[in-house]
Amino acid sequence: MNSSHRLVGILALAALLAAAPARASWSAADVPGDQQQLQTEKFSKTVPLPKGGSLDLSNISGDIVVTGGAGDQVVIDAVKRGKTAEELKLVQIDVTAGASRVEVRTRYPQERRNVNVSVDFTVTVPRAAGVIVRTVSGDLKLATIDGTLTADSVSGDVDVTSAGQLESAKTVSGNVTVAMAAGEADITFASVSGDVKLSQIKARGIEANSVSGGVTLVEVTCSRANVKSVSGDIVFGGPLAKGGRYMLQSHSGDVTLHVNDKTGFEVNVGTFSGDITSDLQIVSTFGGEGERGQPGRRPKSGGPGQRLQGTFGEGGALLELTTFSGDVKIVSKTVTKVIKK
Amino acid sequence: MTRHASADRSCGRFAERIHEGVDGALDAGAQAELDAHLASCAACRALAADLEAMRRAAAELPGFTPRPEVWASLSRRLADEFAARSRPFWTGARVALAMAATLLVAVASSVWVLRSPAPASPPQASAAPPAAAVIQTGENLVQDVDEHLRIADEHYVKAIAGLEQVVKSGEGTLDPALAATLQKNLGVIDQAITESREAIKAQPNNQLAQTSLFEAFRQKVALLEDTVALINVMRKGDQAGAAKILGGLSKS
Numbered sequence: 001m002n003s004s005h006r007l008v009g010i011l012a013l014a015a016l017l018a019a020a021p022a023r024a025s026w027s028a029a030d031v032p033g034d035q036q037q038l039q040t041e042k043f044s045k046t047v048p049l050p051k052g053g054s055l056d057l058s059n060i061s062g063d064i065v066v067t068g069g070a071g072d073q074v075v076i077d078a079v080k081r082g083k084t085a086e087e088l089k090l091v092q093i094d095v096t097a098g099a100s101r102v103e104v105r106t107r108y109p110q111e112r113r114n115v116n117v118s119v120d121f122t123v124t125v126p127r128a129a130g131v132i133v134r135t136v137s138g139d140l141k142l143a144t145i146d147g148t149l150t151a152d153s154v155s156g157d158v159d160v161t162s163a164g165q166l167e168s169a170k171t172v173s174g175n176v177t178v179a180m181a182a183g184e185a186d187i188t189f190a191s192v193s194g195d196v197k198l199s200q201i202k203a204r205g206i207e208a209n210s211v212s213g214g215v216t217l218v219e220v221t222c223s224r225a226n227v228k229s230v231s232g233d234i235v236f237g238g239p240l241a242k243g244g245r246y247m248l249q250s251h252s253g254d255v256t257l258h259v260n261d262k263t264g265f266e267v268n269v270g271t272f273s274g275d276i277t278s279d280l281q282i283v284s285t286f287g288g289e290g291e292r293g294q295p296g297r298r299p300k301s302g303g304p305g306q307r308l309q310g311t312f313g314e315g316g317a318l319l320e321l322t323t324f325s326g327d328v329k330i331v332s333k334t335v336t337k338v339i340k341k
Numbered sequence: 342m343t344r345h346a347s348a349d350r351s352c353g354r355f356a357e358r359i360h361e362g363v364d365g366a367l368d369a370g371a372q373a374e375l376d377a378h379l380a381s382c383a384a385c386r387a388l389a390a391d392l393e394a395m396r397r398a399a400a401e402l403p404g405f406t407p408r409p410e411v412w413a414s415l416s417r418r419l420a421d422e423f424a425a426r427s428r429p430f431w432t433g434a435r436v437a438l439a440m441a442a443t444l445l446v447a448v449a450s451s452v453w454v455l456r457s458p459a460p461a462s463p464p465q466a467s468a469a470p471p472a473a474a475v476i477q478t479g480e481n482l483v484q485d486v487d488e489h490l491r492i493a494d495e496h497y498v499k500a501i502a503g504l505e506q507v508v509k510s511g512e513g514t515l516d517p518a519l520a521a522t523l524q525k526n527l528g529v530i531d532q533a534i535t536e537s538r539e540a541i542k543a544q545p546n547n548q549l550a551q552t553s554l555f556e557a558f559r560q561k562v563a564l565l566e567d568t569v570a571l572i573n574v575m576r577k578g579d580q581a582g583a584a585k586i587l588g589g590l591s592k593s
Contacts (some may be wrong), residue, residue: 137516154571155519172567173522192564193522211526211564230560231529251533251553270549272540307549324537324553 041088043078047097054130054147055123057104061137062118063156068127068144074102075124082117091117130165139174157194166203175213186224189215195232214253229253233326240265240317247320254326257319261332264313269330270322271306279332284310355385363392387576490551497558504565511572523568530564533557 049055055074057064062081076095080088092107106119118138125131130147133140139156142149146164157174160166163181168188170176175194181187183203189196195213198206198220205224208215214232217225223244227234230251237258240246248255254274259265261280269276321328355378361367362375379386515523537554540547 155516155522173519192526211560212529228556228560230526230533230557249556251557252536272547272549272553322549322552324533324540324549 038081039083039085039088041080041085043076043080043093045076045093045095047074047076047095047102048072049074049097049102049126049129050100051126051128053100053102053126054132055102055104055125056132057121057123057134059106059119059121059135059138060108062106062120062135063138063141064121064123064133064135065141066121066123066125066131066133066145067142068129068146069124070127071124072126073124074126074129076104077122079120080117081120082115087115087117090115091119093119234323239263240319242316244317245320246317248322249320250323250326252325253323254329255321255323256329256331257321258331258333261313263317264311264315265317265319266311266315267309267319267321267330269306269308269328271326271328272324274306274323274325274327276306276308276328278308278330280312280330282308282310282312282330284308355382359385359389360392363389384573384576388573493555494558497555497562501558501561501565504562504569507569508565508572511569511576514572514575515568519571523564523571527561527564527568530557530561534561 049072051072055066057066074097076093078093080091080093082088082091090109094103094105094107096103096105104121104123108115108117120138125145127144128146130149131142131145132150133142134150134152135154135156137155138153139159140151140153141159142151142163143161145162148165148167149160149163150167151158151160151169153171153174155173156171158169158171158176158178160169160178160181163178166178166181166183166187167185168190169178170188170190171194172192173194174191176189176191176196176198178189178198178201180200181198181203182201185203186205186207187201187203189198189206189208191210191213193212194210196208196210196215198208198216199218201217201219202221204222206217206220206222206226208217208225208227210229210232212231213229214234215227215229216233216235217227218235218237220236220238221241222238223241225236225244225246225248227236227246227248228250231253232250233253233256234248234250235256235258236246236248240259240263242263246257248257259280267282321330355375358367358371358375359379362372367375379389512520534554534557537550537557540550541554544550
């Protein structure tokens with residue numbers, strides 16, 4: 001999405017929310033930390049959601065758990081937390097049920113600032129429902145959702161398990177952890193300061209980025225991967241599609257590719273000051289030890305820095321593995337370890 | 342946090358028009374309608390001011406139009422590259438070409454980001470190559486690439502400076518913890534830029550160092566853009582909308 005369109009989207013949402021104003025002191029630091037002094041207020045509502053419907057939930061401060069289940073209803077349980085009962089009453093939870101869409105919004109008073117109230121949601125939706133969940137400060141946990149799924153947080157972790165049509169999972173400050181997810185098109189995963197950990201993902205294409213965190217992809221099946229980090233390590237493990245293209249790039253982190261020896265590939269590897277090692281016998285056309293890159297050996301430099309270009313097997317997939325100051329490793333086994341959450 | 346007047350229902354309708362207004366592309370009627378909205382909406386005024394600041398920064402950029410023979414040469418070679426996709430895509434002979442193509446896109450992107458009022462139209466890639474291209478030597482191509490590197494570097498530095506200025510003007514708008522996180526990560530990218538620059542200084546022709554530098558530039562521009570977008574959303578008091586900007590986060 002380009003900058004202009006992104007801003008338009010933001011303003012459009014702002015206009016939408018202006019009709020149902022939401023306002024809060026949303027910093028996690030502002031939410032009272034002394035549990036003993038917290039006042040709580042519970043909220044529950046159940047609304048029907050027909051087949052093909054979707055849930056759109058936007059929150060300001062607080063955690064959100066959404067789970068797919070049986071039935072054709074959206075069950076919303078929420079707990080408001082704040083310093084005083086008076087403050088709790090200032091924050092409203094609006095549930096709007098349309099023909100095929102349920103919207104849930106937390107609404108803070110416009111006339112008063114610094115309302116230190118957070119709202120935690122626990123929601124159950126029909127498993128096939130589409131879900132869009134956004135929060136500014138809080139963790140997101142989503143599980144067993146087969147409809148299209150978008151999960152965005154600004155400050156908080158995003159955790160997705162078993163998603164049939166995942167579109168994106170992103171946060172600015174926090175980790176993104178996704179297991180057992182599929183996407184009909186490309187899936188985007190992003191964090192600025194946290195790690196991105198993905199396992200058992202199937203999609204046409206995967207975009208995964210972090211600035212200071214690592215990016216780990218385990219048992220990932222896709223025909224196109226674009227994985228980047230500035231200072232974190234990148235690990236990729238999964239079958240390579242013939243004709244697929246996989247770009248793994250870090251500045252100061254290591255880049256490690258775990259592959260089986262069933263699919264051939266053409267590979268271009270580069271590191272400015274690190275080492276290049278490969279368990280697989282790569283027929284080198286540039287760099288490497290003579291004409292044939294030897295496993296585990298440091299290839300001869302084709303100039304300043306290190307580069308290796310070559311083919312394994314009959315080729316097929318295209319790989320580009322680069323790091324500025326880290327190492328590049330091609331490991332001939334599939335990563336099977338499960339990412340711990 | 343600075344609190345502006347609450348968002349107007351029509352903000353969404355005016356969002357694109359603000360861009361056009363800043364570019365001077367509106368007719369008198371539309372401009373008057375926009376002016377009336379801006380007079381009553383502080384948030385949109387702030388957005389318009391930010392865009393205007395970026396436009397001014399873009400206007401100070403030196404003109405950049407690749408010479409036709411460079412475009413023709415690049416397009417021809419890129420076509421060959423595409424046709425030969427089954428071959429390795431990063432051979433030594435193609436590195437300079439790939440770099441140049443990447444940089445041309447990068448420069449165009451950075452200029453576009455700043456919404457230069459009069460962006461140079463790229464020459465048609467399909468145009469018949471001028472005679473100069475036919476006799477262009479490899480040495481000339483390398484010189485072209487070096488020149489593009491220099492110009493792209495200059496563009497990125499100015500683009501980043503413009504965005505940093507906008508971000509600075511929005512200091513205090515973001516939650517302090519979030520602002521610290523963004524600042525820390527901008528520092529991580531700055532470190533990557535510094536290391537890449539030092540590498541290029543030591544080895545001016547090292548393509549990996551050059552690629553690394555411009556990738557770091559690109560990431561910094563992307564993160565600054567996201568920061569500016571967050572600031573604008575927060576200025577509107579639309580904190581829930583802040584989560585929606587994540588569509589561009591660290592986008593590659």
